Amino acid sequence: MEILKESDLEIGDILIFEDYDFNNDELINNFNESGFKGAFYYLLHYLIAWFDPGKEGENYKNIYHAAIWGNVDINRDTNSDPLLKNCVVQAGTNGIGCATLKETLTHKTVMNVYVCRLKEKTSSFETDINKSIRDFYKEKGYYSFKTAWLLAIICSMRYTKGQVFRLLEKYLHSKIAAKYIVKMILDSINEYSNHNQRKMVACSPLVGMMYKNAGYELPVNVFELWQDNKFPNAHFDLKNLEEKLPLTSYNENDEWPIIKETIVTPRQLMESPAVEMIGLLRHLKK
Numbered sequence: 001m002e003i004l005k006e007s008d009l010e011i012g013d014i015l016i017f018e019d020y021d022f023n024n025d026e027l028i029n030n031f032n033e034s035g036f037k038g039a040f041y042y043l044l045h046y047l048i049a050w051f052d053p054g055k056e057g058e059n060y061k062n063i064y065h066a067a068i069w070g071n072v073d074i075n076r077d078t079n080s081d082p083l084l085k086n087c088v089v090q091a092g093t094n095g096i097g098c099a100t101l102k103e104t105l106t107h108k109t110v111m112n113v114y115v116c117r118l119k120e121k122t123s124s125f126e127t128d129i130n131k132s133i134r135d136f137y138k139e140k141g142y143y144s145f146k147t148a149w150l151l152a153i154i155c156s157m158r159y160t161k162g163q164v165f166r167l168l169e170k171y172l173h174s175k176i177a178a179k180y181i182v183k184m185i186l187d188s189i190n191e192y193s194n195h196n197q198r199k200m201v202a203c204s205p206l207v208g209m210m211y212k213n214a215g216y217e218l219p220v221n222v223f224e225l226w227q228d229n230k231f232p233n234a235h236f237d238l239k240n241l242e243e244k245l246p247l248t249s250y251n252e253n254d255e256w257p258i259i260k261e262t263i264v265t266p267r268q269l270m271e272s273p274a275v276e277m278i279g280l281l282r283h284l285k286k
Contacts, residue, residue: 002279004115006101009069012129014116014207015088015281016270017065019045019109041093044148045109051155052265062111065090066204066266070133072098077140089133091206095140105284112282116275118216125216132214136206139198147202150189151265157182186263193263200262204269208262218275220268 030038049062067090073082077097087098104110118125156164168178193200197209211218270277 001277004279004281008279009086009101009115010117011069011071011086011126012118012121012133013069013278014269014275015067015069015090016063016114016116016266017067017110018112018114019049019062019064020111021062022046047148047152048155048265048267051152052159052267054267054271063265063267063270066207066269067104068129068133068207068210070098070137071130072134072137074098076137089137091143091201091203093143095142096137096201096206097140098137101281102284105281106286110283112280114270114280115278116270116272117278119274119276125214128214129210129216132210135213136201136210141198141201144199144201147200147205147263150263151202151204154186154189154263155265157185189263197262204266205263207269208264212262216274217262218264218269218272220264220272 027039027042030042032038034041045064046062047064049064052063053060054063067088069086070089071084071086072089074085074087075081075083085100087100088104089096089098105113122128153164157168159165165178165182168181169175172178172181193205193209197213200209208218269275
């Protein structure tokens with residue numbers, strides 16, 4: 001894969017972050033320094049990565065974060081005059097902010113940043129997407145931890161071996177019925193998000209909403225086959241659940257369409273059929 005530099009980036013490029021492998025010593029150090037809060041923030045990086053492992057097998061990557069390359073006022077939070085610069089725009093624990101590429105690539109949790117670019121751009125794409133970026137960026141807002149946890153649940157639903165999907169399939173006695181219910185849930189989540197975007201700000205949903213508001217809503221795959229699921233499975237007794245939903249009109253062989261969502265994981269953005277990965281940016285030593 002091509003190794004990129006800052007001059008290769010274009011406005012609107014989607015930046016997908018890969019963390020290093022989980023390190024138990026790091027977890028303990030974070031706990032000793034900041035208690036459960038420190039441990040939580042360390043584990044948060046792996047929450048999405050582990051719940052959304054993809055289909056890479058031995059080439060698995062800890063994909064945990066998404067951002068976008070935009071041009072914004074880097075002095076927004078100061079008393080200085082406005083200063084527009086190309087930079088990494090992202091949702092973090094302190095809300096919507098920005099960082100230089102060097103600051104980003106020297107961070108201890110950034111192993112690689114994969115750069116994804118829209119395949120088919122209009123002549124006004126960069127203007128459209130940067131206006132959307134600035135519209136979100138002008139208000140710092142706050143990070144929605146509820147949305148971050150919601151992404152983990154969505155992953156557990158959209159993978160055919162995810163625990164929530166298994167529960168639905170067992171209860172409904174039908175994989176296609178389970179898919180139908182999951183899609184209804186996802187549609188409801190995204191309908192709520194469309195009217196409450198500021199309440200749903202997390203890393204990858206922010207990028208998805210920026211693209212949607214600019215008129216370039218990204219299609220994503222609803223369901224994925226998790227072929228090598230080695231995660232432990234919980235056991236639930238559903239014998240007391242009696243009602244069954246009559247969804248006999250659906251054929252088990254029906255293919256589910258690619259749909260457009262904004263409450264998506266970093267991996268879903270990376271795997272969207274509307275974008276292509278053009279290369280990566282490697283970690284820099286300070």
